[in-house]
Amino acid sequence: MNAMDTTIAPQGATGAREVTGPDGATASALLEAGALLPPGSSGREDADTLTVRTYTHAALGERSVVRLVPGTLGEAEDLALDFLGLVRDAETPEVGQVRRETLGFPAWALVNDPANGHHALALVKDVERLARQAKSRPGTAKEGFEKLGDRLGRAVPHFLPTFFEQAARIFLQFDNTTYAAAFFGKAREAERVHALAVDEQRQRAVFLEFAFAGALTVKALKQHVKDLAARLDAAEAWAQFRQLAVERCAAGMPPYASLPQDARVLIKAAGLPRVEAECDLVADLVASPAAVRAPASFWTAYRATLAVLAERRP
Template structure:
């Protein structure tokens, strides 16, 4: 009991990056804090009006230290001469409101400070009266637009942060969009580095729809040179994915457009971009459209870099998307990555750590996760035939004595493995251990029957361990049309006929009992 409790607690404990996003201050040197972690400094200030020895201390990101000192100076605070010590790690944030105004437009500082109490009232309303709080933001923005329009972008961003604090990403996204509208409407100068940081900040908390991201790419093209626009957008996309968000297929279109505008020919720049994304965990959650958009460049990258072929074998798309697993196998074959599943003599960097058997189990699990038809892939069957020697050799490993754990979902694959003399785990024992859904414990005869190149199932019929799975599937046919069609095709296959005859005898015996 103690062991179970300890394991559960460890598994559910938030990671360093999650704590950071929740507002925690982490110890210096905390591993896995993520790309948004920055050093926090304790900055000490004195003021003539304070008693001797009284010190005001503020925590601020080291990279924003000079700006913090300037903002404090507006209030008459004088920073200590000593170098501020780093006391922890915090979440990166762009210079907000009113600090940005105090640093860049000190002559208008009194306007900014006058708005702060009203923003505090908005913050108190944001959770329980969000519409009233949003209306108050717009009313404040209207007043600022008349007097100090250059405040508007940072004001809207700060207001958006108030809604982010109460997890209202919808209103936060609206206000972020208003900030960008204000820049265009009033013809304001844009600090590209600051804007990059703000886009990343809001993207990482899910407050930026992909449409806004692609709009940023178009706006970059209008503001800066083509090479700089391409470099900035690539950097934002990479940092966004490093922060935990899956890459976007729409962004792929913008990347290519920016590359063409910058005079970058071929897809080498796209390959370099993919090389940065592939090791990132969030990349695996990319949708089918993203992988399809980058298919050509991904294959070219893997052909050029042996280590990338190994990386692709280690990766596996999430289950539930049959189209993606089809595409994945095509990429592996065309890039040459599958060669190391056949040839054990290739360098270690080109191979996956769990061997050909482990890869096949992972691929099968990914392909047959979720619902929907999953017909056998001829390319997979061909690969298994080529890799048969490797699979048989790996079967003698200490952790492989029970055989391949592939269930009973791909009947053609199962029959092929058995015909090649490759050990396969007992489906009844494996199903019980894995606590499979009852659907996954029935042999998938429907997909087999619907296939164009069905195997004869002779090897499958010769292994009686698979009879229960076959019979459960046969009993599950309850549609007269599709069931009868499948039964005819099973009866036409030599091995299928043997298993079907036994099942019909059992049905007849039950009927007369």
């Protein structure tokens, strides 16, 4: 479950006080850093409301369970707690603003395939057990996640990408980027092996998440180019890759060494004028401060493009 916090409170104890928020630019920067802001502070597309969700259960008597949950994850939270017999109150006050999260495991399964959600919920305790082992016994935890993945794959293979991403996030909590990258790779492999439908917007967000955490390898990026070309038409594959490359750089990660070669493969397949497409891409990349840390090979590959760009946009 993805709730930010949980409290047991007397019934009727929810509520919020009005808080004055920061200006737009400051709010955007704070949101990017993961801050909790007052409602309506930022107009960013990736901003989400933070809701208070109150649940009751006969076993709790006069007490209730109060959880702080991002709005986009609210439905998944309700379904997960419904499985435990908890009933949500009708009102869900908005008390803040946070950066939108991508649906993970088991939330994605509960929202997208509630009829099979019990397969995901059945693994929650095992996932929590393995998470406790991930720091002191990472090898054992890795084997455990792989065995759970085998079980899940036999019953509901479309749950595998989010399951493996969740395993990767657990290893990231302990700075184990090696295992995190391995499970991120397993998530993408499951998509290919089982020919799963891919939500391009969600996947791009996940790629950025793991790139920012240092768990996205160049090998994974190059495979991503092949996957895009295989499942999308050429123009859309280029558009998706271009957006990921630009957003990755804007998030603080410099362009990788073989980006020019990967971009040219997709530009050629899409039948686009190479000089125009490269100028547009490079202009967006160099607008980000992270571009100054790009490897020398990047600048060498785009030397001619930069010369054209300097003439057109001095």
